[in-house]
Structure formats: C-alpha cells, structure tokens
Amino acid sequence: xxxxxxxxxxxxxxxxxxxxxxxxxxxxxxxxxxxxxxxxxxxxxxxxxxxxxxxxxxxxxxxxxxxxxxxxxxxxxxxxxxxxxxxxxxxxxxxxxxxxxxxxxxxxxxxxxxxxxxxxxxxxxxxxxxxxxxxxxxxxxxxxxxxxxxxxxxxxxxxxxxxxxxxxxxxxxxxxxxxxxxxxxxxxxxxxxxxxxxxxxxxxxxxxxxxxxxxxxxxxxxxxxxxxxxxxxxxxxxxxxxxxxxxxxxxxxxxxxxxxxxxxxxxxxxxxxxxxxxxxx
Numbered sequence: 001x002x003x004x005x006x007x008x009x010x011x012x013x014x015x016x017x018x019x020x021x022x023x024x025x026x027x028x029x030x031x032x033x034x035x036x037x038x039x040x041x042x043x044x045x046x047x048x049x050x051x052x053x054x055x056x057x058x059x060x061x062x063x064x065x066x067x068x069x070x071x072x073x074x075x076x077x078x079x080x081x082x083x084x085x086x087x088x089x090x091x092x093x094x095x096x097x098x099x100x101x102x103x104x105x106x107x108x109x110x111x112x113x114x115x116x117x118x119x120x121x122x123x124x125x126x127x128x129x130x131x132x133x134x135x136x137x138x139x140x141x142x143x144x145x146x147x148x149x150x151x152x153x154x155x156x157x158x159x160x161x162x163x164x165x166x167x168x169x170x171x172x173x174x175x176x177x178x179x180x181x182x183x184x185x186x187x188x189x190x191x192x193x194x195x196x197x198x199x200x201x202x203x204x205x206x207x208x209x210x211x212x213x214x215x216x217x218x219x220x221x222x223x224x225x226x227x228x229x230x231x232x233x234x235x236x237x238x239x240x241x242x243x244x245x246x247x248x249x250x251x252x253x254x255x256x257x258x259x260x261x262x263x264x265x266x267x268x269x270x271x272x273x274x275x276x277x278x279x280x281x
Contacts, residue, residue, distance in 0.1 A: 054078065055110055062158040068151055070123045072162065073105055076114035082169040082276055085116040086269065087159070087235055090140050090173065092125025092133065096252055097174025100265030113278045116166055121159065121235075122152070140173075140231075143238035163239055171239040171247040172272060174265055176254050180221060188229075189253025190222060192268075195230040195240045202246050203228075205275070209248075212271050213264075222256065248272070 058074045086104075088097035098119060105117050120126040125133035132138050137152045145157025163171065179187035192206050192213075203226070210224045217223050230237050236247035250268050252261040273279040 062162065063151075063155055066151065066154075067124060068122070068155045070118065070120060070155075073117040073119070074114065074166075075105070075108065075110060075117065077110060077112050079112045080114050081112075082278065083114040083116065083166050084170045084172065084273070084276060084278065085118070085163060085166070085168045086172045086174070087118045087121050088174040089118070089120035089126045090122060090235065091131045091175065092120075092122055092127070093129050093131050094174075094176035094254075096176055096254075096258060096261035096265050097250075098126065099258075099262045100269065101174065103262070103266060104269055108279075110273075110278050111280050113276070114166070115278070116162065116168065118159065118162075122155065140235060141233035143233055143235055144242055159235070160238060160242075163243055163245060168239075168245055170272075170276065171236060171245050172269070173235045173247065173249045175249060175251045176261065177251050178254050180253050180255065181225070181227065181251075182221065187253075188227065188249075188251040189255070190224050191227040191251045192224055193227045193229055193236070193249035193251065195228070195237055195247060197228040199246070205246070206248060209268070209271055209275070213268060216267065222253075 055075060055077055060072050060074065061069055062072060063069050086101055088094075088101040101117060101119055105119065108115070122133060122139045125131065125139075134152070137150065139152050139156060142149075142153050142156035144160040145155065146153040147157050149157070175188070177187040177189035180189040181187060181191045192210050194202050194206050197203055206226045210226050214223045230241070234249070236249045239245040239247045250265065252264050254261070256264075270279060
C-alpha cells in the first residue's frame with residue numbers, strides 16, 4: 001500500500017535545535033546549582049570564626065571550705081590566649097572596681113582569649129565594707145602568700161597560684177584612694193601604677209592608656225598619670241617580679257562621685273582589653 005513505511009526503515013533524526021535547547025537548559029541549571037553551593041560556602045566561612053571562638057563562662061573557687069571561699073570566673077574562647085586576670089575587692093571599701101568588674105563580667109562579649117575575674121578578692125572585707133579583714137592584715141602586702149600562714153596569707157597564696165595555673169599574660173588590679181595623688185603623694189588617686197621604669201613595654205603601654213583616659217577628662221585635677229612605685233607584697237609586685245607578668249594597678253580617687261568612678265574603671269578596662277585584642281571596637 002502506498003504511503004506506508006517499510007518495516008526496518010530508519011526514523012528521521014530530531015531537529016538539531018532541540019538538542020541545543022536541552023544542553024542550554026542543563027547549563028543554566030548547573031550554573032544555578034554551583035552558585036548556590038558558592039553562596040553556602042561563603043556563608044559558612046563567614047560564620048566559622050564566630051563558631052570557633054564561642055565564649056564560655058565557668059566558675060571555680062579558692063579557699064574552699066573556709067570563710068574566705070571566693071568564686072573565680074573564667075570567661076574564655078577556644079582561642080585561649082592572651083590570658084588576662086582582673087582582681088578587684090582586695091580592699092573591701094573600694095567599691096568602684098568591684099561594681100565595674102561585676103558589670104563587665106555580666107555583659108562582656110570577648111572576641112578571643114581568656115579573662116580570669118576575681119570580683120571580691122577579700123570577700124569578708126567586702127561583706128563588712130572595710131579596707132582589710134582582719135583589720136591588721138592587708139591582703140595587698142601578703143603576696144606571694146603562704147599555704148601554712150594565716151587565712152589572708154593562704155588567700156594570697158591561692159590567688160598567686162591561679163596566676164601560675166592559667167599562665168596569665170597580664171594582671172590588672174583595681175583600687176581606689178581617699179585622696180588625689182597630685183594633692184598628697186602618699187595616696188594614689190587618679191594614677192596607673194607600674195612596678196618598673198626599666199620595662200620599656202610596660203611604661204609605654206601604661207603611658208598610652210593614660211593618654212587615652214585623659215581624653216575624656218574635663219577637669220585637670222581629675223587627670224591620670226603613670227606612677228612607678230613597686231610595693232613589695234602587693235598583687236602586682238609579686239606577679240611582675242616573681243612570675244614575670246606585666247601588671248597594672250589602677251586607682252581612682254574616692255572624692256569623685258561613685259558613678260563616675262565606676263565608669264572610669266570600666267573605661268580603663270575596655271581600653272586595655274581593646275589594646276590586647278580581646279575586645280573589638
């Protein structure tokens with residue numbers, strides 16, 4: 001019969017235009033697919049540093065089982081260095097440093113490193129709102145302490161051992177004075193005290209901090225200055241001379257309003273932490 005294909009005859013090939021359309025569609029899908037993979041990879045890499053440096057807080061105690069039992073707060077990231085120890089409450093009636101450090105502990109978000117915070121170093125003196133407890137023993141003259149000594153010497157011993165245990169890179173000790181140093185050199189109000197004028201790094205570092213602090217000071221009488229005064233038996237002295245740890249003792253004057261002094265301690269702490277790359281601006 002005419003018009004009927006013979007069996008076994010080849011089918012006509014599809015138009016070449018259809019093949020090109022199929023390939024183009026495939027290429028479009030592949031591009032979209034790889035674009036999505038690329039975006040996901042970029043987002044992952046951006047989030048990676050934040051995940052790796054996740055901040056955690058833990059608590060341990062010193063002088064466990066005694067009246068001087070004291071919490072120590074360890075705030076750290078996975079990148080543990082540098083390690084900075086902040087000590088406040090060495091003298092129980094010096095409130096600004098305690099309150100500033102407590103605010104810092106509750107609110108800080110560090111980018112790297114570790115903070116070791118002792119809020120109330122002499123917890124009994126803090127509870128009784130007195131300089132020393134017992135009144136005739138000054139914790140800041142008891143370092144490096146003595147495990148077999150009186151309770152304050154044992155306390156100093158445990159704090160000193162914390163410095164060694166955590167291999168700290170910088171010690172910050174917060175204090176207050178009853179008078180401006182400019183008015184009476186026996187008192188240290190509005191100073192940043194270091195333990196050596198032969199240490200080029202420490203002197204220049206402390207000088208840069210004071211320069212930055214003084215930018216926010218309106219009255220000349222409230223300005224800070226670097227003071228070199230090694231005091232044997234103090235927290236900073238023992239850290240520096242016995243462990244080789246750079247140390248800063250910050251002193252505000254209690255003649256200034258408490259709220260102002262708290263802000264100044266916070267400002268000082270943040271300046272130091274920025275300079276050590278623990279905080280970012």
